[in-house]
Amino acid sequence: MIDYESLRLVWWLILGVLLIGFAIMDGFDFGIAALLRVLGRNDEERRVLLETVEPVWEGNQVWFILAGGAVFAAWPFVYAIAFSGLYPAMFLLLAAFILRPVGFGYRNKLADPRWRSAWDWALTASGLVPILIFGVAFGNLFLGLPFRLDAEMRMTCAGGFFDLLTPFALLTGLISIAMLLAHGASYAAFKADVSLAERAGKVARSASLVFLVLYLLAGAVLAFGLPGYAIVSPIHGDAPSNPLLKQVVMQGRWFAGYAAHPLFWFAPALALAAAVGNLVMIAAKKYFAAFLASSLVCAGTILSAGFALFPFLMPSSLDPNSSLTVWDASSSQRTLGIMLVVVIVFLPIVLAYTGWVYRVLRGRVTFEHIKHHLGY
Amino acid sequence: MIDNDVVTLSRLQFALTALYHFLFVPLTLGLSWILAIMEAVYVMTGREIWKRMTQFWGVLFGINFAMGVATGVTMEFQFGTNWAYYSHYVGDVFGTPLAIEGLMAFFLEATFIGLFFFGWDRLSKVKHLIVTTLLALGTNLSALWILIANAWMQNPVGAEFNLDTMRMEVTSFATVMFNPVAQSKFVHTVSAGYTLGAMFVLSISAWYLLKGRNIEFAKRSMTVAASFGLASALSVVVLGDESGYTVSENQKMKLAAIEAMWETEKPPASFTAFGWPDVAERKTHFAIHVPWVMGIIGTRSLDGVLPGIHQLVDEAGQRIESGRIAYAAMLRLRADRNDAQARSDFDAHKKDLGYALLLRKVVADPAQASAADVQTAASSIIPNVPVLFWSFRLMVGCGLYFIALFAYSFWLASKRRLDAQRWYLKLVLYSLPLPWLAIELGWIVAEYGRQPWAIEGVLPTALGVSSVSAGQVLFSLCGFVVFYTALAVVDFFLMRKYVRRGPDGLGIWPEANTAAGAVS
Numbered sequence: 001m002i003d004y005e006s007l008r009l010v011w012w013l014i015l016g017v018l019l020i021g022f023a024i025m026d027g028f029d030f031g032i033a034a035l036l037r038v039l040g041r042n043d044e045e046r047r048v049l050l051e052t053v054e055p056v057w058e059g060n061q062v063w064f065i066l067a068g069g070a071v072f073a074a075w076p077f078v079y080a081i082a083f084s085g086l087y088p089a090m091f092l093l094l095a096a097f098i099l100r101p102v103g104f105g106y107r108n109k110l111a112d113p114r115w116r117s118a119w120d121w122a123l124t125a126s127g128l129v130p131i132l133i134f135g136v137a138f139g140n141l142f143l144g145l146p147f148r149l150d151a152e153m154r155m156t157c158a159g160g161f162f163d164l165l166t167p168f169a170l171l172t173g174l175i176s177i178a179m180l181l182a183h184g185a186s187y188a189a190f191k192a193d194v195s196l197a198e199r200a201g202k203v204a205r206s207a208s209l210v211f212l213v214l215y216l217l218a219g220a221v222l223a224f225g226l227p228g229y230a231i232v233s234p235i236h237g238d239a240p241s242n243p244l245l246k247q248v249v250m251q252g253r254w255f256a257g258y259a260a261h262p263l264f265w266f267a268p269a270l271a272l273a274a275a276v277g278n279l280v281m282i283a284a285k286k287y288f289a290a291f292l293a294s295s296l297v298c299a300g301t302i303l304s305a306g307f308a309l310f311p312f313l314m315p316s317s318l319d320p321n322s323s324l325t326v327w328d329a330s331s332s333q334r335t336l337g338i339m340l341v342v343v344i345v346f347l348p349i350v351l352a353y354t355g356w357v358y359r360v361l362r363g364r365v366t367f368e369h370i371k372h373h374l375g376y
Numbered sequence: 377m378i379d380n381d382v383v384t385l386s387r388l389q390f391a392l393t394a395l396y397h398f399l400f401v402p403l404t405l406g407l408s409w410i411l412a413i414m415e416a417v418y419v420m421t422g423r424e425i426w427k428r429m430t431q432f433w434g435v436l437f438g439i440n441f442a443m444g445v446a447t448g449v450t451m452e453f454q455f456g457t458n459w460a461y462y463s464h465y466v467g468d469v470f471g472t473p474l475a476i477e478g479l480m481a482f483f484l485e486a487t488f489i490g491l492f493f494f495g496w497d498r499l500s501k502v503k504h505l506i507v508t509t510l511l512a513l514g515t516n517l518s519a520l521w522i523l524i525a526n527a528w529m530q531n532p533v534g535a536e537f538n539l540d541t542m543r544m545e546v547t548s549f550a551t552v553m554f555n556p557v558a559q560s561k562f563v564h565t566v567s568a569g570y571t572l573g574a575m576f577v578l579s580i581s582a583w584y585l586l587k588g589r590n591i592e593f594a595k596r597s598m599t600v601a602a603s604f605g606l607a608s609a610l611s612v613v614v615l616g617d618e619s620g621y622t623v624s625e626n627q628k629m630k631l632a633a634i635e636a637m638w639e640t641e642k643p644p645a646s647f648t649a650f651g652w653p654d655v656a657e658r659k660t661h662f663a664i665h666v667p668w669v670m671g672i673i674g675t676r677s678l679d680g681v682l683p684g685i686h687q688l689v690d691e692a693g694q695r696i697e698s699g700r701i702a703y704a705a706m707l708r709l710r711a712d713r714n715d716a717q718a719r720s721d722f723d724a725h726k727k728d729l730g731y732a733l734l735l736r737k738v739v740a741d742p743a744q745a746s747a748a749d750v751q752t753a754a755s756s757i758i759p760n761v762p763v764l765f766w767s768f769r770l771m772v773g774c775g776l777y778f779i780a781l782f783a784y785s786f787w788l789a790s791k792r793r794l795d796a797q798r799w800y801l802k803l804v805l806y807s808l809p810l811p812w813l814a815i816e817l818g819w820i821v822a823e824y825g826r827q828p829w830a831i832e833g834v835l836p837t838a839l840g841v842s843s844v845s846a847g848q849v850l851f852s853l854c855g856f857v858v859f860y861t862a863l864a865v866v867d868f869f870l871m872r873k874y875v876r877r878g879p880d881g882l883g884i885w886p887e888a889n890t891a892a893g894a895v896s
Contacts, residue, residue: 055494058445058486059483059490065482070478072467073474076464077464079455079467080464084456084842093453098446098449099446101443102446105439151542152542155842157843242542331467332541335469335471339475342476347479350483350487357490361494
């Protein structure tokens with residue numbers, strides 16, 4: 001059996017993989033939904049745009065469901081505090097997740113323009129709201145969330161919904177929007193009818209430019225403005241998961257991890273280089289390559305945030321000692337081990353059949369195409 | 377101290393959203409296999425009408441599936457949002473089947489649902505059939521894993537409390553996975569879904585026959601539904617009995633409440649076919665007993681004893697006293713981890729720790745509880761007897777009716793006389809809501825009957841809540857009521873519209889030149 005410390009590290013990496021999978025896969029259909037009314041000027045165009053994601057968004061969303069389930073199983077403290085501590089934000093997110101399936105499923109079922117227009121707005125919101133909330137949530141991780149644990153491990157959280165909307169969190173929210181709009185638009189540029197490619201390319205270009213500026217700005221704020229957190233008591237990587245057995249203080253900057261592990265720098269470098277790559281490929285009208293680049297932007301951005309926070313998963317601003325870290329917020333060694341085996345066996349199978357489905361569906365969705373099937 | 381308003385509102389919200397979610401999931405479970413059967417006939421015979429049947433029922437499947445997905449996300453969110461302490465306390469055990477469900481089942485169904493609709497022109501016949509089958513397999517695997525998780529709430533095997541982390545942790549995952557309750561629950565629940573799917577197809581087809589539309593289409597659909605439904609209805613009742621047997625092993629209180637069995641009877645216990653349970657007097661008036669039946673169902677023997685409610689409350693009182701010793705030892709250990717006496721006290725009584733937690737709803741500090749407090753806590757393990765008593769009887773009544781109805785349908789189908797009797801078609805049509813009723817009642821028996829426990833004997837429901845305010849939960853609850861009602865209206869409207877249009881109106885069968893019926 002693998003030792004507890006390594007298992008926790010592996011599960012921290014798997015969490016990153018799942019979040020990146022979610023951002024890349026579900027990110028483009030969020031982006032398409034959010035841009036539906038911008039990229040699609042009439043019903044025909046919108047149907048083409050929707051059909052680029054209709055057969056696959058459902059599978060993409062499972063990346064989120066799986067990430068949620070994996071956090072529940074592997075990081076139960078994180079699951080419990082993230083969902084209950086951000087109660088109103090979670091319900092807003094949930095409303096979007098409820099609207100999506102019905103939006104995709106029901107929009108084309110009736111021809112009435114009012115019906116379709118209403119669902120178009122619903123889809124736009126269901127794309128934009130989660131992108132924003134995920135970005136704001138990530139920003140709040142750097143600021144610390146106002147929670148504390150008592151001796152029974154019961155968590156109490158202070159602060160309401162509007163306390164989440166600090167300037168830095170709004171900045172990360174905007175980064176998330178820019179990143180996934182560029183990603184969605186890049187997808188539309190290579191997947192939708194070729195007549196929409198140029199319009200989508202323009203949107204992707206603007207979004208990528210905004211992303212570059214905001215990402216550098218956030219980096220500057222983290223480097224010069226926000227305080228970081230640090231564990232000051234000895235770290236035992238194989239101790240039982242009890243967050244109260246350590247001491248944490250606010251000190252230094254969130255860049256401490258980068259100083260200790262220079263290899264971490266590849267993540268922000270990847271995010272920046274890939275965003276530039278996206279711009280170059282859009283300009284060259286190589287849209288599939290642009291989409292691959294925007295996928296790497298997602299990976300680089302999430303990794304750079306995760307690395308900056310390491311070993312913290314969720315710092316507490318109210319009681320820093322209650323902060324959740326890689327070393328004290330996981331499940332038991334046995335559960336992490338079982339779950340690792342499950343992931344090693346099933347994730348490749350999932351990737352294989354997902355790949356097959358995308359291959360079957362390859363090629364652009366044309367205007368001709370949407371006339372010829374029963375719909376969904 | 378626990379905020380009882382938060383507990384009540386959180387429970388109400390969970391019950392409403394679970395019952396609502398459970399309107400859509402069973403239809404997905406059943407209809408997905410019916411689609412696979414119809415398509416298999418198409419692949420084997422090459423007759424176009426079977427493909428068209430798969431497509432038409434597939435459109436209705438899609439409308440329902442969207443609601444199932446939409447309302448399912450709520451359930452995953454809610455453990456964290458409203459039951460945060462529960463999530464912490466049992467996440468080590470309960471989270472794993474949920475994660476596996478995502479990896480093994482959700483990916484399968486969600487990835488192939490898209491190809492089911494968009495793959496007709498892109499895939500060969502056999503490949504498309506494989507896609508449909510994998511879709512059905514995915515939905516059913518999802519039921520398997522969620523019921524493994526649920527069964528652990530009913531019968532928490534293979535796990536132990538860890539004092540260092542203040543939570544339950546897995547000791548044997550194989551024991552969790554092969555929980556006997558999970559197996560009987562799985563077969564019972566999916567059979568219920570199959571019965572619902574069969575009734576759905578049977579009833580809508582009967583309506584077409586009554587209207588004289590889509591005759592060939594409807595008769596074939598009914599034949600499939602009748603045979604599939606008969607097998608399912610038989611299985612749901614027979615395996616439901618198995619489910620009752622496993623309940624009697626580990627949830628004696630649930631069984632006693634279903635039977636409104638206040639006193640322990642001399643074995644073999646009788647079955648109360650009818651009666652009026654009176655909670656205030658703790659008696660059942662006007663009871664009509666069928667001798668021996670309950671003892672045989674519940675214990676598979678003539679001499680096994682089924683304890684009555686009074687006896688179970690007394691036993692709970694003893695376990696609460698034992699649990700208090702564990703609770704006190706836990707506090708001593710928290711002060712001094714090396715207290716050997718406290719450690720041995722804790723280990724001797726930790727199996728009853730959950731019972732001490734029942735006191736938390738009665739007094740702030742279980743150590744200070746009086747004899748009367750213990751009595752109150754012990755009595756709190758009695759679930760709502762009349763609700764369970766009646767829900768169970770209605771559910772079983774529906775089940776027996778389904779067997780009769782599907783058996784008759786099967787006989788008519790084999791005689792090719794499905795359209796001969798209008799009264800039969802009307803009966804089938806008006807029976808459409810009954811499987812839904814039975815299924816929701818089944819949920820009530822299983823989950824409301826589990827109260828006051830979230831995890832039987834381990835964690836009282838009231839302790840599992842999040843530290844959120846009652847106002848927040850009230851707000852989200854109202855949001856759900858409004859949002860879900862609106863969605864129900866839209867779903868019902870679309871479903872009705874597409875049923876009314878039918879295969880003929882949609883251009884599915886007979887085949888129209890412009891096939892874009894669903895989108896024009």
